Amino acid sequence: xxxxxxxxxxxxxxxxxxxxxxxxxxxxxxxxxxxxxxxxxxxxxxxxxxxxxxxxxxxxxxxxxxxxxxxxxxxxxxxxxxxxxxxxxxxxxxxxxxxxxxxxxxxxxxxxxxxxxxxxxxxxxxxxxxxxxxxxxxxxxxxxxxxxxxxxxxxxxxxxxxxxxxxxxxxxxxxxxxxxxxxxxxxxxxxxxxxxxxxxxxxxxxxxxxxxxxxxxxxxxxxxxxxxxxxxxxxxxxxxxxxxxxxxxxxxxxxxxxxxxxxxxxxxxxxxxxxxxxxxxxxxxxxxxxxxxxxxxxxxxxxxxxxxxxxxxx
Amino acid sequence: xxxxxxxxxxxxxxxxxxxxxxxxxxxxxxxxxxxxxxxxxxxxxxxxxxxxxxxxxxxxxxxxxxxxxxxxxxxxxxxxxxxxxxxxxxxxxxxxxxxxxxxxxxxxxxxxxxxxxxxxxxxxxxxxxxxxxxxxxxxxxxxxxxxxxxxxxxxxxxxxxxxxxxxxxxxxxxxxxxxxxxxxxxxxxxxxxxxxxxxxxxxxxxxxxxxxxxxxxxxxxxxxxxxxxxxxxxxxxxxxxxxxxxxxxxxxxxxxxxxxxxxxxxxxxxxxxxxxxxxxxxxxxxxxxxxxxxxxxxxxxxxxxxxxxxxxxxxxxxxxxxxxxxxxxxxxxxxxxxxxxxxxxxxxxxxxxxxxxxxxxxxxxxxxxxxxxx
Numbered sequence: 001x002x003x004x005x006x007x008x009x010x011x012x013x014x015x016x017x018x019x020x021x022x023x024x025x026x027x028x029x030x031x032x033x034x035x036x037x038x039x040x041x042x043x044x045x046x047x048x049x050x051x052x053x054x055x056x057x058x059x060x061x062x063x064x065x066x067x068x069x070x071x072x073x074x075x076x077x078x079x080x081x082x083x084x085x086x087x088x089x090x091x092x093x094x095x096x097x098x099x100x101x102x103x104x105x106x107x108x109x110x111x112x113x114x115x116x117x118x119x120x121x122x123x124x125x126x127x128x129x130x131x132x133x134x135x136x137x138x139x140x141x142x143x144x145x146x147x148x149x150x151x152x153x154x155x156x157x158x159x160x161x162x163x164x165x166x167x168x169x170x171x172x173x174x175x176x177x178x179x180x181x182x183x184x185x186x187x188x189x190x191x192x193x194x195x196x197x198x199x200x201x202x203x204x205x206x207x208x209x210x211x212x213x214x215x216x217x218x219x220x221x222x223x224x225x226x227x228x229x230x231x232x233x234x235x236x237x238x239x240x241x242x243x244x245x246x247x248x249x250x251x252x253x254x255x256x257x258x259x260x261x262x263x264x265x266x267x268x269x270x271x272x273x274x275x276x277x278x279x280x281x282x283x284x285x286x287x288x289x290x291x292x293x294x295x296x297x298x299x300x301x302x303x304x305x306x307x308x309x310x311x312x313x314x
Numbered sequence: 315x316x317x318x319x320x321x322x323x324x325x326x327x328x329x330x331x332x333x334x335x336x337x338x339x340x341x342x343x344x345x346x347x348x349x350x351x352x353x354x355x356x357x358x359x360x361x362x363x364x365x366x367x368x369x370x371x372x373x374x375x376x377x378x379x380x381x382x383x384x385x386x387x388x389x390x391x392x393x394x395x396x397x398x399x400x401x402x403x404x405x406x407x408x409x410x411x412x413x414x415x416x417x418x419x420x421x422x423x424x425x426x427x428x429x430x431x432x433x434x435x436x437x438x439x440x441x442x443x444x445x446x447x448x449x450x451x452x453x454x455x456x457x458x459x460x461x462x463x464x465x466x467x468x469x470x471x472x473x474x475x476x477x478x479x480x481x482x483x484x485x486x487x488x489x490x491x492x493x494x495x496x497x498x499x500x501x502x503x504x505x506x507x508x509x510x511x512x513x514x515x516x517x518x519x520x521x522x523x524x525x526x527x528x529x530x531x532x533x534x535x536x537x538x539x540x541x542x543x544x545x546x547x548x549x550x551x552x553x554x555x556x557x558x559x560x561x562x563x564x565x566x567x568x569x570x571x572x573x574x575x576x577x578x579x580x581x582x583x584x585x586x587x588x589x590x591x592x593x594x595x596x597x598x599x600x601x602x603x604x605x606x607x608x609x610x611x612x613x614x615x616x617x618x619x620x621x622x623x624x625x626x627x628x629x630x631x632x633x634x635x636x637x638x639x640x641x642x643x644x645x646x647x648x649x650x651x652x653x654x655x656x657x658x659x660x661x662x663x664x665x666x667x668x669x670x671x672x673x674x675x676x677x678x679x680x681x682x683x684x685x686x687x688x
Contacts, residue, residue, distance in 0.1 A: 057529055084462040100478075100495070105532040111499035115533040117478070121489035148580075151435065154483040155493040181583050185591035188462075188566055202526075206584060209559040213566035237559070 016043070021058065028058055033065060036230060043265055044234040045258065060103065062232060063096050068225035069123065070130045071096040071204065073236035074264075075211040075221050080287030081296060087192040088215040093134060094204025095127040095159075096225060101201045119155040119200065124162035130226070131163075131198035132170045142174040142195040143167070146183050146203050159200050184210055191215075212237035219254030219295040220286070222261040224268070231268055233261040253302045254293040256282055259309060281312035357386040358644060361413045361611075364391065365423030367618025368628035373423050375630035375681040376637050379656075382685040385641065385649050390417065394425055394436060404439040411443050414611060419644060421637055422613035426620070438481065441474050446603035446611060447501060448508045449474045449582065450639075453589040456598060458662025459671060463592045465570040470589055471512065472582020473505040473537075474603060479579045497533040497578060502540035508604060509541075509576035510548045520552040521545070524561050524577035524585060537578050561585065565592070590615070597670045600635035602643065610643040612636035626676040629668040631657060634684070656687035 017039065019032045036042045044062075062068070071094040077083060104116040128145075135143050145163040149156035160177060167175035178186070180203045186193060187210050199207055212221040223236025235257035259282050266275035285291055291308040292298025300308075364373035373391075380387060392410040401408045414420045425436045440446065449472040455464050482494040506523075513521050523541040527534035538555055545553035556564070558581050564571055565585070569592055577585060590599040596616035603611045614633040622628060634657055641650035660666055666683035667673025675683070 060529065101529050103529070105530065107532060111536075113497050113532045113536050115495040115497070115530050117493040117495060119491045119493070148583075151438070151479050151481070152483060152493050154485060154491045158489075158491050181587035184562070184584050184588040185595065188588060188591040189595065202580075203584075205526075205559050206562050210562040210566055210588065213563035217567060218563060237563070 028061055028065070036062075036066065036232070040230050041265060041269060042230070042232040043258070043262055044232050060101055063225055066227050066230045066232070067097065068227040068230060068232060069095065069097050069126055070226045071208075071223065072134075072226060073208040073212060073221055073223040075208070075215040075236070077215055078220060078283060078286045080283075080289055081216050081220070083214060083216050085188075085191050085214045088211070090191065090194045090211045090215070091134070091138075091140070091196045092204060092208040092211055093127065093131040093196060093198045094208060095123055095198075095200050096204075097201075098123050099201030117152075117155055117202075119158050121158060121162055124159045124200075125166065128163040128166040128198060131196060132166050132173060135173050135196045136170060140173070140196045142176070143170075144183075144194055144197045145175070145177045146180050146197055146199040146207055147177060148180050148203070150179060156200065163198060180207070183207060187211060187214060209237045217254075217295050218257065219293065220256045220260070222257055222264050224261060224264050231265070233265040233268075234258070235261060252294045254295050255302050255306050256286065256293075259306075277313055278309075281309045284312050285309050357388045358419070359388050359390055359417045360640070361410070361417050361420035362389040362391045363410070363420065363422040363425070364393065365614075365618060366394065366426045367424060367620045367623040369423030369425070369618060371624070371626065371628050371677050372614065372630035372633045373421075375677055376421065376633050378681055379634060379653060379684055379688075380637065383649050383653050383656075383688050385646065385653075402439055402443065404436055406436055406439050411440075414440075414444055414609065418607070418609050419640060420611045421633070421640055422611055423633060424614055424616055424618040426618045438479065440611065441603065444603075444605045444609055444611065445475065446605040446609065447473065447475050448505050448604040449586070449601060450512065450604060451586045451589070451599060451601045451615070452639075453586075453593050453599065455593050456661055457658065458664060459594055459598075461592065461594050463569055466589070466592050468569065468572040468589060469512070469516075469518070469574050470582060470586040471505065471509045471574065471576045472586055473501055473576075473578045474582075475579075476501050477579030479583075495530075495533055495580075497536050499536060499540060502537045502578075503544065506541045506544040506576060509574060510544050510551060513551050513574045514548060518551070518574045520554065520573040522561075522572060522575050523553070523555045524558050524575055524581050525555060526558050526581075527555075528557060534578065541576065558585075562588065565589065595670065596632065597629045597668075598631050598635070600632060600639050602636060602639040610640060612640040612643075626678060627669055628677050629670050630677060630681060631661070631668075652688060653684075656684045659687050660684050 017035050019035065021028060021032055073092045075092065076089040077086060098118050098120060100117045102116055102118045105113060107113050131143055145160060147156040147160050149160050184206065191214055197207060209218065212218045215221065218235065218237045221236035224231055224233040260279065263275040263278040266278065285305065285308045291300045291305050293300055293302065293305060362373060364370040377389060390413055392413055395405050395407050398405060399407045402411065450469065452469045454467045455461065476496045476498060478495045480494055480496045483491060485491050509521055523538055525534040525538055527538055565588060575585060590596050599615055601613050601615045603613065614636055616632055619628065634653065638650045638654045660683045666675040666680050668675055668677065668680050
């Protein structure tokens with residue numbers, strides 16, 4: 001629905017092939033996968049994953065099939081949007097294919113269930129390289145690896161080893177490690193100490209949502225899932241409101257996150273000037289404070305916010 | 315305080331608990347526990363693990379406050395060894411564990427866990443050997459100590475024995491590691507039962523189960539099923555389920571939404587530390603581990619802070635508040651309330667605060683201020 005509004009927005013030379021996918025489907029339809037493979041870039045709204053069984057998450061499926069190994073969420077304070085925390089500018093880079101979300105579970109005997117968390121050197125190295133390369137190309141100063149290696153010595157130990165090896169190749173970037181529970185605590189107390197964070201799958205999910213929450217909420221944070229050949233851009237952290245019919249019916253969904261993600265997509269497609277124009281327009285609308293959806297404390301509808309952004313595009 | 319006055323206080327304290335115990339004959343099990351603990355001649359023995367780093371200093375602080383308050387407790391102190399005890403596969407000796415099993419109540423200071431060394435972590439050993447299945451951490455905004463969040467009042471109850479911390483990992487082939495997360499019906503039911511019982515006895519209205527069952531369908535799914543079963547037995551308590559990433563976000567935006575949270579091991583670890591961060595950090599957070607057969611081991615969850623060890627700078631609040639939780643478990647509610655108020659008032663006044671709270675008092679000065687408030 002938000003994506004619909006976006007199509008009217010696009011003055012950039014981008015054509016959309018539109019597809020309807022819903023969370024209850026058991027698999028992503030083949031023609032959708034074909035289209036993404038062909039076009040290599042995709043903009044996606046949230047897909048709700050039903051709790052409790054039967055259907056494996058479509059989001060996870062997309063990521064696995066296209067091998068989108070890195071999930072990026074950029075959490076930053078938007079000027080004009082007051083939050084409890086200042087000076088937040090964190091990029092969470094999360095390993096997207098393995099870890100706790102390997103989906104390998106089985107019942108050993110009735111009443112006893114096992115779930116496998118898989119960590120491989122290959123994937124850990126890959127994500128570490130991506131994180132450092134991202135930091136390097138975007139002039140970021142510090143990369144922090146988030147782990148729980150004091151308890152999960154082999155699994156997270158392997159992840160850390162890979163990060164350390166890659167860190168050696170980027171001497172200009174500071175590297176440190178932090179245990180995940182301490183990390184969450186530091187995030188709510190002193191978020192300004194974090195810059196780029198690289199994490200395995202589950203911790204990344206939690207850290208990204210926490211960081212998004214402190215910087216203004218999931219309604220405004222852009223993000224993307226990046227692979228070697230493909231990229232899917234969507235709302236960065238999408239806890240909670242995906243699939244909530246009430247929000248859709250009442251037109252209260254916040255389009256800012258998806259708009260900013262589209263800006264990321266434009267940059268990815270090498271259209272930095274269009275990306276800048278879009279971002280500036282969005283930031284101006286937020287800073288003005290007149291047009292905001294409910295999650296930011298306002299009363300505007302989705303369409304009104306999009307119209308305001310279009311109006312600000314020059 | 316003279317010896318005679320101290321003894322008199324202890325005797326009166328014990329007798330009042332006995333009288334109360336006789337009146338509350340409906341809560342049979344609780345009374346027998348209270349009576350077993352208190353007699354007019356013997357104080358209660360509790361195990362004390364001062365721990366490493368700043369542990370011994372803050373343990374001293376607790377002992378001083380408790381003595382001043384006239385708490386009828388005798389401490390049996392145990393220290394972490396320097397060699398691995400083969401009977402326990404860790405640095406904790408069998409005798410230490412037996413001590414807690416015998417006394418059924420204990421207080422633990424911070425113990426250091428080395429990263430990646432190949433033996434069992436000390437905390438994990440305690441939990442497994444004593445079957446401490448629930449970790450309870452009340453988090454509330456301290457009046458007088460301002461953080462970015464003012465209206466936090468929640469309790470996290472974390473399953474403490476299984477889940478992702480089962481310690482079962484292996485290398486499949488070089489470069490590929492598997493770690494097992496185990497969820498059992500028995501452990502999930504146990505912690506859910508405790509959570510609802512706690513909510514009921516402390517007058518809490520809502521229990522939220524935190525999970526990621528949309529991805530980990532069988533494991534967290536089983537946890538949720540057990541919570542639902544227990545919820546049916548407590549119709550007066552509202553029960554809800556919240557996905558963990560949503561929970562994290564809600565906590566940092568509006569922590570007043572939560573009341574009692576119950577969750578499996580890993581999520582509990584992260585969420586309880588997150589909540590501690592909301593109210594001021596681990597230096598202020600009490601915690602209590604509940605085991606089978608009424609065993610309770612209260613502990614300070616912060617680290618051993620080796621950089622300030624021995625310098626009289628440590629903040630004993632966490633250990634003191636944990637001691638208060640221990641007293642409440644022992645049904646010594648009067649003294650628990652006394653000490654609790656003394657701590658809250660001292661911090662609220664702001665004259666005596668340790669460095670981590672923004673003040674400049676030493677541990678001993680802070681302790682003395684609390685004793686004066688009693």
